[in-house]
Structures are given as C-alpha cells and as structure tokens.
Amino acid sequence: MEEEDLIDELMGAAEKDLTPKQAKILQAAVEIFAEKGYASTSTSEIAKRAGVAEGTIFRHYKTKKELLISIVSPIMLKFAVPFFADKFLNDVFKEENTENLDQLIKKLIYNRYYFVKKNIPLVKILLQEMAFHAELQDKFKQMFVEKVLPRFKEVVEKFKVAEQIKDYPTETIIRLTMTTIIGFLVTRFLIIPDYNWDDEQEIEYTIEFIRNGLKNT
C-alpha cells in the first residue's frame, strides 16, 4: 500500500528541480488555499507564509491562477486515474477471476483512503476550486472520461456478465459505487475528521454496503 505523498512530490522532494523558495511557495499556497480558498487568499499572504518576497511568486508562476493550476492539475490526475489504473485490477482480470468483487471494492477503497489521508489539503483544494473554475472542470471531465470511465465500465460489465452484480445500467452502478466511496472519504476527512473513527471497521461496513447494495440475488 505504498502510496506516494503528493505534496512532497509536488515540491520535487525527489524528482523535479524546484528552488527551495519555489517549494516553500507551493507549500504555503497549498496550506492557505485549503484553509480559506483560492479567491480569499492573497499573494502577499502566501509570500509571507513562504518567507519569500511577493515578487518571487511571480517569477515562478506568471499569475496567481497559474499557481493554483500547478497545484490542482497533478492532484486531479493522481486522485482520479488510479481509481482504476491499479495493477491489482489488471491482475484481477488476468486471473479471469470474477469472484473477487469484495476484494476489488476493498482494494479500491483502501487505495483512495490512503491517498486522501496523505493529501487532505490538496483534495480540499481540488473539490473546492473545481466548483469555480470551468477550466478545472473541463480538465477533470476529459481525464475522467478518457482514463477512468472506460476501465471502470469494463470491470463493471465483467461482473454483470458473471451475474455477480445487479443488472443496473453500468453508469448507475459506477455512480453508486463512487458516490459511496467518495462520500465516506469526504465525511471521514473533510466534514467530521475529528470524530472518533474506527477506520477499518467503517471501511468494512462500507464495503459490505456496496456489495450488498449491488449483489445479484
């Protein structure tokens, strides 16, 4: 379950070559954008928190919006794509093993669970800002339609053919599944993060809920 930490990656902890200043700017921007939203965040505040002159921000990002996008774009990819681009899923299919519905859902939830857990501020920004920036929505939709949806459909249909799940329209099944998973993650990490969560148990219930909700009887 080694899931990368996106903020680190964003800041080139390993690969990219950002100046330390640029890294600090990104970090500060992520923090404050998550706290108060892009529109209510001033570049001067970002500069202050990053310990950098305001002009420095604009040396690295032509506009404030470019800074936002350079934060949101990577999360978008990392958040959505692996929903079904995981090796595990490939394995499932290779094995022609369709009895693993439970395993599959579990894998799915845990994978995204760890991702969100490690990237709460980024996910917050993603959800919050997508509402206001049409470009982000478009980017997201395109990516979703191209990379996530086709594979998701494939899987669902396989299970439908195997008569393991109900014969609902594929889109409906996808919607119900994603909604339940994302609903859990949002509740867990964004809405009531301070609740006394027993994550494993809760995930267990959620898996069962989905499985029973879709099970062909």
Added chain:
Amino acid sequence: MEEEDLIDELMGAAEKDLTPKQAKILQAAVEIFAEKGYASTSTSEIAKRAGVAEGTIFRHYKTKKELLISIVSPIMLKFAVPFFADKFLNDVFKEENTENLDQLIKKLIYNRYYFVKKNIPLVKILLQEMAFHAELQDKFKQMFVEKVLPRFKEVVEKFKVAEQIKDYPTETIIRLTMTTIIGFLVTRFLIIPDYNWDDEQEIEYTIEFIRNGLKNT
C-alpha cells in the same frame, strides 16, 4: 409533494416584508454567488445586476458577509431539517409500522430531490461556502445535531430493533444513507446536470441500493 420555492420565500414573495429592491438584491446575490462564489463576487456587480445603487445593498445588509448569511441560513434549515422533520415520518412511527423501510427511503429521496431541484443555486452556495466559513459550519453542525440527528437515530434504531436492517452502528447507517442520497442529488444537479437523466428510474435504483445495502439477511 408541494415543496416550497425557497428563493421566492427568501424574497418574501408572500410573508416577509422586503422592499422590491431588497428582493432584487437577494436574487442577484444568489445568482452571482452560485456562479462564481462569494469571495469572487463584488458588491458592485450585485448592485448592477440587481439594478440598484451600491449603497442600497449596505442599507439592508451591514456587510457583504451579512448578505451571504441571510441567504445561506434559511437554506441550511430548509435543506437539512426536513430530512426527518416530515409529517410522513411521524405517521410512519405513529402507525408503529416498520415495514415501510422502502417507503421511508423513497419519501426521503423524493422530498430532498424536489427541494434541490427547485433551489439549485442556493444549494450550490450552501455547499461551496460552508467550506470557507467556520460560522456556517458551526451553525450547520449545531442544527444537524439538534434537529436532524436525534430523529434520524430514532428511526434507524426502530428499524434495527425490528431487524429489518443490519446491526451496523447507527451513525454508520445514517452516514451511508445520507451519503448515497446526497451523492445522487449532487451528481444529478451539480456535477452532471446535463446528462440525460431518467430521474424516476435512477431514484428507484438508488432506493434499492440503499435498501439492499442495509437489509438484514
């Protein structure tokens, strides 16, 4: 299923005594807040769209934030409370009839479905701005805990006792149910409103999904 139109109500079409100018201000504010968010909306734009002078806004609302709150507060109540403050539910209990799980869920979904359908911009504002304004969150949580949760728990426990639904923790059941309903509404009205929805069918599937997901077997 006569569900009130909140915007009308907000503007006192009937009861409150708003000046026509004030009504126009509210309407304009709702439109623009929903489109671009509170923080990115200028009072001058609201004034322009409302056809009033900038000063007029501040005659009715001391600050821009007060204007936001005067919009969001009522929705919050109307959105959340009826989740379980409906007469129908009272009836269900009075009749000591616990076999109506299906009916209950259906009632629940349809009730909120019509509400959201009639109040999309307001719901958008509610969801978007709650992320940024702690006061709104607090207000919401308080209201939820006081007015919605207790009744919801009561119902769930009744069904648990009647062994109609699984013995999950009550909070988990509530979470799964609300998550699925809200997930549907958000997808339906905010994320992909342009999709070619067959609402009745989709609601039917959603009800089944919840019922099967929770059914005690």
Added chain:
Amino acid sequence: MEEEDLIDELMGAAEKDLTPKQAKILQAAVEIFAEKGYASTSTSEIAKRAGVAEGTIFRHYKTKKELLISIVSPIMLKFAVPFFADKFLNDVFKEENTENLDQLIKKLIYNRYYFVKKNIPLVKILLQEMAFHAELQDKFKQMFVEKVLPRFKEVVEKFKVAEQIKDYPTETIIRLTMTTIIGFLVTRFLIIPDYNWDDEQEIEYTIEFIRNGLKNT
C-alpha cells in the same frame, strides 16, 4: 480673436457637468502628463496633486489610458480642425478674393498662435504621446484627412489657379506651410519659450517667409 481656453473647457468650466473632483483630476493629469509624460506619471501622483483619493480617478476613468485619451481627444480636434475650418476662410472664398494670400497666412498663424499659447500643456501632451500610441495617431490621421486636408487643398488650388503661388504639388505646398507654422509655434512655445520673443515681428517675418517661399514670380 476670441480663442477658447481648452483646459477650462475640458473641465467643464462652462458647459459639461464634471464634479469638482473630476475637474481637479483632469487638471492634475494635464500638468503632470505634460511635465513627465504619460508613461512616467503614476495615478497615485495624479491623485495626490488633485487632492483626491486614488480610487476616485478610476470612478471617472476606467483606466489610466482612458484618462489620457479623454484629455488628448479634444485637443486633437481643436488643434487641427480649425486650421482650416475658420469662418474667415469661408469669407475669403465667398469674396472670390484671392489676393488675400498674406491675410490668409496671417489669419492662419495668429489663430493657431493664440490656441497654442493658451494650451501649451495640452499641446505638449498631444505631440509627446502621439509618438507612442497608435490609436492616437490613427485618430489624428483620420481627422486630418477628413476635415483638414480637403479644405486646405481647395484653398491651395485656388491660389495656384490664380497664379499667386508656385505650381508645386499641392501636398508639398501644404507641407511647407504647415511645417513653417508649426515649426514656429513649437520653437516659440516648447523649445525656447524663455527666449526674448518679439512675437508680432517674428510672426511678420514668418508670414513673409512663407509668402515669398511660395510666391509665383
């Protein structure tokens, strides 16, 4: 020789209804633009000299450039058009009197002399900024071609037909005449205004120079 004072007019001393603040802004802008040029003048400096908040400037002029144009446009008209839109000229023609070459040139020079004398800063701005703003150039050319040139040509050709002036190309005659007049005014008011000028004498010489320069012999 009652020539209006353009700055007063600009500021609506008589006709237009500018706020006093707006008048002060215009006056300050004219002063500073003339002194240091549009590009080197900051709106904050204009505001300070006008005794006004910086924001007030932008209530009246959407941008700094609009402020410039609202200053330059009127001068352009007033400076160029009367070059040959004067009643005197009409009279000259009506009388079918073409012996008045001297009178005509004299009228021309004096008319523009008083105009420039009263509007030095505005003329400075006009000359200086036209070099940098293509829009101003275009506006000027259009106006010149439509309103000044045709009448000027008409006059010149009349004198050519009457054999009072040389048979140079009309455009050349116009160029030589305007160049000499404008050259005098620029030298007199912009380049060496502090020289001990005997204006009447100098104008007399200039008239003679033009007349002899063009005289058909």
Added chain:
Amino acid sequence: MEEEDLIDELMGAAEKDLTPKQAKILQAAVEIFAEKGYASTSTSEIAKRAGVAEGTIFRHYKTKKELLISIVSPIMLKFAVPFFADKFLNDVFKEENTENLDQLIKKLIYNRYYFVKKNIPLVKILLQEMAFHAELQDKFKQMFVEKVLPRFKEVVEKFKVAEQIKDYPTETIIRLTMTTIIGFLVTRFLIIPDYNWDDEQEIEYTIEFIRNGLKNT
C-alpha cells in the same frame, strides 16, 4: 555623401571595444526605445530581445537611464554638429564665394537627409526623450550653442552682408531654415514615412522654398 551608420558605430562595429553582448543590448534597447519609448520599456524586455540575462545589462550600464544616455548622447552630437561642421562649408568660405546659397542649402539638406535616413530609430529616440529628460535638453542646448550656432551665425551674416538674403535677424533666419529642413525630415521619416515620396523632387522644392523665402529682392 558617405555618411556613417550611427548604430553600427554606436556598437563599435569598428572602433570601440564592446563585447558582442553589449552590442546586442544596445541594439535591442534602440529598437524598443524607439518603438514604445524609454519609460514604457522594461529592462527585462531589452534583455530578452538582446538574448542576454537581465543582470548583464546592469554590468555594462549602472542604470537604465545610463543606457538611454549612452544611446542618446552620440546621436545628439552626430545629429546637430555636422549641421555646420561640414568641410564643404569651410570650402565655401575659403573660396570667399557667397554666391553658392543654393549649393549651401542643398548640401545642408542632403547631409541631414542621409543621416536621418540611416538612423531613424535613433532620431526618434532623440526627439521623443528630449521632451522628458532635462539633462538631455541641457546637453543639447549647450552643444547647440557652442558648436552649431556660432558657425551658423557666421554663415548667415556673410550672406546678409553680401545682400543675398533678407535682413531678418540672424536668429530668425536660422530658425526658419532649420525649421523647414527638420520639418521636412520629420514629415518624411517619422510622420508619413509610407507616403509615396519622390525625395529628390521634394528636396528640390524645399530648397527653392527656403531660398525664395529668404532671398533679398
């Protein structure tokens, strides 16, 4: 009529020892200053067009203004001084031949004509920026008074004594002559360069105009 190309000279194509980078900086600066004016030109733009780092400019010129002056100063000299520092003129006098008024004016015009033609951007900068920088004005006046005026006066007076030109004040004669020449050049190269000019003809007319304008009759 071998007139040097000032830009080349400025950049030390031959004599001075500029690094190639420095040459590129000068060239870029001249281009952009001429296009949009000193005040509206950013050093970063100069650096970009010159293909050097921003810092490099300041290695060669302490300030942006120093860069301007290092461009304008040489033109000032080259533009004004030869107005009467030409060998031809010396010859005229040596020969005690004062009948060459025509020849003199012709020489004068052509000399400056070729100069301006080869150095349009530099002349543009000179004219445009002199309006805004008192230092440039002072430098120019000093140079004019010391180097140009005395010789010009000498010549004019010689012709006055020989009764070849009118007995106007010497300054007036100089003003009328220069005004007409410069007026031609400015019209020809800066104001309407795209007009279909027949330069030789036009110069011929201009010479005649000056000669007749000043001729003693």
Added chain:
DNA sequence: GATGAATGAGTCTTCATTCAT
C-alpha cells in the same frame, strides 16, 4: 564576464464601505 533568482517598492486597479444629498 555572465547569469538569473531574488527582492521590495511601486504600479494600476478593485472593492467594501461610508456619507452627504
């Protein structure tokens, strides 16, 4: 010598809010 990241003062412009009318 050349670089280019960093600076912070300064630029134009916006905005919520006030107040005299």
Added chain:
DNA sequence: TATGAATGAAGACTCATTCAT
C-alpha cells in the same frame, strides 16, 4: 429609503536593481 460619489486599504502584478554562483 435610495443614491452614487468618494474613499483608502488591499489586490495582483511589474520592474529596476542586486548578488551569490
């Protein structure tokens, strides 16, 4: 009650200049 001119603080962004490499 309604207006809209006026405000000045704050916003995003630019720019000449410096300096460590």
